[in-house]
Amino acid sequence: MNLFQKLALDAGPILRALTRSRAGAVLIALQCAITLAIITNAIFIIQDRLKKMARPSGVDVENVFSMSVIPFAPNFDTKGSIEADLRALRALPGVVDAAVVNSFPLLQSGGSSMYAAKPGAKGEEYVGAARYEVDAHTLNTLGLKLIAGRDFREDEIRGREINSQYENPVAILTKAYAEKMFPPDGNAVGKTLYDGNQVAIPIVGVVERAQAPWISWGELEYSAFFSNYRLSFARYIVRAAPGERDRLMPQVEKLLSESNSGRLIESMKSQTDIEARTYGEYRAMAIILVSVIVLIVIITGLGIVGLASFNVNARKKQIGTRRALGAQKGDIVRYFLVESWLITTAGAVIGAGLSFGLSYWMVNTFDLPPLDWHYIPVGVCFLWVLGLVAVLVPARRASQLAPALATRSV
Amino acid sequence: MLQMTHISKVFRTDLVQTHALRDFSLNVKEGEFVAVTGPSGSGKTTFLNIAGLLETFDTGTYLLDGKDVSHLSDDSRSRLRNEKIGFIFQGFNLIPDLSVFDNVDVPLRYRGFDGKERRRRIEGALEQVGLASRAKHLPSQLSGGQQQRVAIARALAGTPRILFADEPTGNLDSLMARQVLEMLEEINSSGTTIVMVTHDPELARRAHRNIHVMDGQVSDFTDFSQASAARDALAA
Ligand SMILES: Nc1ncnc2c1ncn2[C@@H]1O[C@H](COP(=O)(O)OP(=O)(O)O)[C@@H](O)[C@H]1O
Ligand SMILES: [Mg+2]
Numbered sequence: 001m002n003l004f005q006k007l008a009l010d011a012g013p014i015l016r017a018l019t020r021s022r023a024g025a026v027l028i029a030l031q032c033a034i035t036l037a038i039i040t041n042a043i044f045i046i047q048d049r050l051k052k053m054a055r056p057s058g059v060d061v062e063n064v065f066s067m068s069v070i071p072f073a074p075n076f077d078t079k080g081s082i083e084a085d086l087r088a089l090r091a092l093p094g095v096v097d098a099a100v101v102n103s104f105p106l107l108q109s110g111g112s113s114m115y116a117a118k119p120g121a122k123g124e125e126y127v128g129a130a131r132y133e134v135d136a137h138t139l140n141t142l143g144l145k146l147i148a149g150r151d152f153r154e155d156e157i158r159g160r161e162i163n164s165q166y167e168n169p170v171a172i173l174t175k176a177y178a179e180k181m182f183p184p185d186g187n188a189v190g191k192t193l194y195d196g197n198q199v200a201i202p203i204v205g206v207v208e209r210a211q212a213p214w215i216s217w218g219e220l221e222y223s224a225f226f227s228n229y230r231l232s233f234a235r236y237i238v239r240a241a242p243g244e245r246d247r248l249m250p251q252v253e254k255l256l257s258e259s260n261s262g263r264l265i266e267s268m269k270s271q272t273d274i275e276a277r278t279y280g281e282y283r284a285m286a287i288i289l290v291s292v293i294v295l296i297v298i299i300t301g302l303g304i305v306g307l308a309s310f311n312v313n314a315r316k317k318q319i320g321t322r323r324a325l326g327a328q329k330g331d332i333v334r335y336f337l338v339e340s341w342l343i344t345t346a347g348a349v350i351g352a353g354l355s356f357g358l359s360y361w362m363v364n365t366f367d368l369p370p371l372d373w374h375y376i377p378v379g380v381c382f383l384w385v386l387g388l389v390a391v392l393v394p395a396r397r398a399s400q401l402a403p404a405l406a407t408r409s410v
Numbered sequence: 411m412l413q414m415t416h417i418s419k420v421f422r423t424d425l426v427q428t429h430a431l432r433d434f435s436l437n438v439k440e441g442e443f444v445a446v447t448g449p450s451g452s453g454k455t456t457f458l459n460i461a462g463l464l465e466t467f468d469t470g471t472y473l474l475d476g477k478d479v480s481h482l483s484d485d486s487r488s489r490l491r492n493e494k495i496g497f498i499f500q501g502f503n504l505i506p507d508l509s510v511f512d513n514v515d516v517p518l519r520y521r522g523f524d525g526k527e528r529r530r531r532i533e534g535a536l537e538q539v540g541l542a543s544r545a546k547h548l549p550s551q552l553s554g555g556q557q558q559r560v561a562i563a564r565a566l567a568g569t570p571r572i573l574f575a576d577e578p579t580g581n582l583d584s585l586m587a588r589q590v591l592e593m594l595e596e597i598n599s600s601g602t603t604i605v606m607v608t609h610d611p612e613l614a615r616r617a618h619r620n621i622h623v624m625d626g627q628v629s630d631f632t633d634f635s636q637a638s639a640a641r642d643a644l645a646a
Binding site for chain 2: 010013016017018020021317318321322323324325326327328329330331402403404406407408409
């Protein structure tokens with residue numbers, strides 16, 4: 001007879017005994033049910049967060065840093081200043097490239113617009129994309145990978161005041177957006193994009209990936225780059241050679257502040273820091289949930305230990321009697337293991353329902369994705385292991401009780 | 411069946427040493443019905459626990475069914491108790507959350523019998539003690555006498571060679587006590603050796619042999635086998 005058969009053999013009378021004095025067991029089973037519901041959902045959310053944090057933004061995060069440019073002097077020559085700054089930045093040893101942009105992935109601020117693939121399109125034919133207004137160095141500076149067509153040419157680049165129309169713009173789309181606009185294969189190069197004002201924008205290239213600036217945006221991969229950069233609310237981005245970023249950042253700050261006093265350089269940040277800040281909430285959520293899981297597992301484990309210890313004390317005479325009737329120490333341990341297994345299984349059955357209930361509520365309340373059912377069997381297995389491990393010490397103690405307790409009053 | 415020579419047992423606590431048994435020697439033959447009497451604290455239960463392999467002893471030798479049991483492992487002692495020994499306790503020691511059927515089943519499961527064999531034995535044993543109709547009852551739904559009969563059925567179901575009873579009638583009124591005793595006599599007459607501790611001289615007299623324990627030692631033997639044979643003859 002193998003161990004599993006032996007366990008199953010014991011289960012019948014243990015279950016019948018359990019159903020007759022069930023108060024403590026019911027409480028622990030409910031605790032197990034709640035534990036299962038919380039840990040499956042918490043782990044699911046953590047996984048979801050980790051998965052989102054692992055999405056590539058398309059940017060060479062390690063080597064890129066950025067800053068805001070704020071002109072304040074009256075009659076400031078913004079365009080001349082931006083061009084001079086970028087020339088100076090690109091000339092710095094250790095700088096791979098520098099560019100001017102309105103926004104970039106992970107920044108959490110930027111703009112989006114609706115575009116259509118043909119002129120005079122109707123409402124539902126427009127699809128939104130993050131709108132990156134950039135220069136001819138942007139792809140290289142961010143480290144984006146061109147997979148079709150070409151990069152912008154210098155002669156296509158215009159500096160544009162914020163409320164003015166685009167001037168002869170051309171566009172580069174992300175692969176995801178190109179596939180959406182020109183299904184099925186996303187052959188966008190040579191085609192034309194139309195904005196809401198019916199401005200025709202020729203598409204010259206496609207990049208593999210560039211996330212929109214907002215990490216919780218539904219269509220995170222839909223982005224488009226346009227060859228008109230902005231004169232106000234501009235940001236400089238700089239790509240350093242590997243290992244040079246931290247040396248370059250203070251140097252760039254110094255260079256720019258000394259070269260021109262008509263504008264401010266602000267919020268100089270590495271892309272690594274921006275990513276950490278942007279995903280900070282996700283990370284904090286994951287840490288809180290891990291703590292909740294650890295705590296609830298400890299509490300439930302202690303509950304199981306407590307119930308088993310109580311039962312060992314309350315059943316001293318019974319355990320002595322079982323020993324007298326021929327139970328070996330292993331049989332006594334097995335009794336408590338099976339009992340705990342039955343309680344956690346009862347909890348698991350209720351908990352499985354509760355898990356989906358909790359998930360349903362969270363889907364509706366917090367707009368989370370629904371729980372993947374695979375988490376339930378994994379959670380149940382964990383609950384079983386928890387139940388068996390937690391009961392081991394009291395079970396061993398029970399098995400050490402003297403058989404003579406059967407005849408001695410306790 | 412049971413041969414104890416010069417057995418001693420000392421209980422040590424932080425403060426005191428109690429010589430529960432000293433130089434205790436006793437022979438019980440196969441098929442005998444022996445009653446053990448003696449004042450409270452004289453060592454009767456200690457003797458029974460050692461004889462029934464529930465406790466170990468310090469010095470001396472003990473042969474159970476011809477086998478030296480002093481160096482057996484805990485598991486082997488459990489197996490011997492399960493296969494050869496039946497216990498009846500003063501407090502019945504039924505498991506309160508198990509039905510009569512499941513209570514009788516307890517030692518049979520440890521024995522490893524299959525379901526059919528266990529059912530056959532449980533039904534037979536309950537039949538024998540007249541409680542076949544109560545199989546589904548819980549102990550708390552039975553009288554004391556009935557509970558003790560369930561305990562007897564539990565002890566018998568494994569067909570033990572020897573039955574140890576510690577004050578089996580101690581918690582029963584005299585009518586129920588008589589019923590239980592008659593049942594033990596019946597079991598004994600079918601060949602099972604019985605050693606019964608009692609403080610009731612009335613009951614003790616119905617055994618074949620009476621052993622009086624004083625201060626951890628056998629102080630007196632009384633052999634009733636002649637007397638009971640005479641009584642049986644008279645009754646016939
Ligand atoms: N586990 C124990 N620890 C210490 N002393 C014990 C223990 N069990 C029994 N004794 C002592 O051993 C002596 C014999 O006890 P016992 O065999 O129970 O007597 P009886 O059954 O004749 O009343 C008593 O003095 C009792 O207090
Ligand atoms: Mg006693």
